[in-house]
Amino acid sequence: MSPERIRIAELAQEDKERKFSSIAHLLTEEALQEAFEDLRKDASAGVDGVTYTAYAGEVRRNLEKLHDRLKQGQYRAQPLRRIYIPKEDGRQRPISIPSLEDKIVQKAAADLLNAIYEQDFLDCSYGFRPGRGPQDALDEVGRIICRRPISTILEADIQGYFDAIVRSLLAEMIEKRVCDGAMLRLIGKWINVGVIEDGRLLISETGTGQGQVTAPCSLISTFTTCSTSGLRRW
Numbered sequence: 001m002s003p004e005r006i007r008i009a010e011l012a013q014e015d016k017e018r019k020f021s022s023i024a025h026l027l028t029e030e031a032l033q034e035a036f037e038d039l040r041k042d043a044s045a046g047v048d049g050v051t052y053t054a055y056a057g058e059v060r061r062n063l064e065k066l067h068d069r070l071k072q073g074q075y076r077a078q079p080l081r082r083i084y085i086p087k088e089d090g091r092q093r094p095i096s097i098p099s100l101e102d103k104i105v106q107k108a109a110a111d112l113l114n115a116i117y118e119q120d121f122l123d124c125s126y127g128f129r130p131g132r133g134p135q136d137a138l139d140e141v142g143r144i145i146c147r148r149p150i151s152t153i154l155e156a157d158i159q160g161y162f163d164a165i166v167r168s169l170l171a172e173m174i175e176k177r178v179c180d181g182a183m184l185r186l187i188g189k190w191i192n193v194g195v196i197e198d199g200r201l202l203i204s205e206t207g208t209g210q211g212q213v214t215a216p217c218s219l220i221s222t223f224t225t226c227s228t229s230g231l232r233r234w
Contacts, residue, residue: 001111001115002026002030002031002034004026005026005111005112005115006115008020008023008026008112008115008116009115009116009118009119012115012116012117012118012119012120012177013119016119016120018177019175019176019177019178019179020116020177020178020179020180021179021180022180023112023178023180023183024180024182024183024186025182026112027067027070027105027108027109027112028067029063029064029067031108031111032063032066032067032104032105032108033059033063034108034111035104035105035107035108035111036055036056036059036063036104036107038107039052039100039103039104039107040052041053043097043103044081044083044097045081045097045099045100046078046080046081046097046098046099046100046102046103047078047079047080047081047099047196048078048099048100048101050099050100050101051100052100055100055101062101063104066101066104066105070105075105075186075189076189077098077102077189077190077193078098078099078101078102078193079193079194079195079196079201080096080097080098080193080194080195080196080209080211080212081096081097081195081196082094082095082096082097082195082196082197082202083095083097093210094163094210095210095211096195096209096210096211096212097211098190098209098211098212098213102190102212103212103213105186106190106212106213107213109183109186109187110213112183113178114129114130116177116178117177118130120177124140126140141153162207162208162209162210163206163207163210164206164207165206165207165208166206167191167192167205167206167207167208170191170208171184171187171188171191174187190208190209190212191208193209195209
């Protein structure tokens with residue numbers, strides 16, 4: 001983690017009511033470079049058709065131009081490419097794939113947001129957190145079952161969560177911790193961008209594209225806000 005993100009994490013930890021009004025400037029070329037290197041090299045391309053390997057050919061020049069567009073307010077999010085993957089129950093799960101440069105900026109922004117929201121979660125939370133995964137959660141459940149007199153295990157899932165997110169409420173939740181106008185505008189672009197499906201541009205008024213780098217941040221913001229109202233975080 002960069003010194004800047006470490007400091008943000010410290011401030012967020014010190015004051016659970018602190019709002020961050022100036023973090024977008026930390027989306028530097030170095031942060032974009034780090035984000036690019038963290039992307040999956042074999043991931044599918046978005047509507048731009050640009051792959052990781054192709055972008056890496058002139059990565060320094062590409063990131064310089066991307067950073068300039070961010071600084072000058074000329075960055076525009078591209079529509080998402082919609083694909084479907086089969087679920088275990090036979091249904092299809094819609095996945096929305098951003099363009100490569102959108103993935104880069106989203107990853108850099110998500111790293112900043114994670115530095116803040118990570119401080120608001122309990123240690124027993126595992127969903128969409130850096131360095132944690134489903135197997136870690138299962139291991140913890142196993143340890144609890146073996147050590148305590150457990151008689152009931154409740155499993156719950158939110159059906160169609162990403163498709164049903166109310167964007168205005170999501171924005172309110174994010175603003176409880178982040179009030180940087182430039183960062184909020186970036187998030188707004190990613191939330192409201194349309195999807196390309198079967199050659200058509202589709203625009204919806206609810207939900208966010210599952211598959212975007214920042215999609216888990218939607219979940220994190222929601223559960224962080226719920227937790228401050230007295231609910232245990234998952």
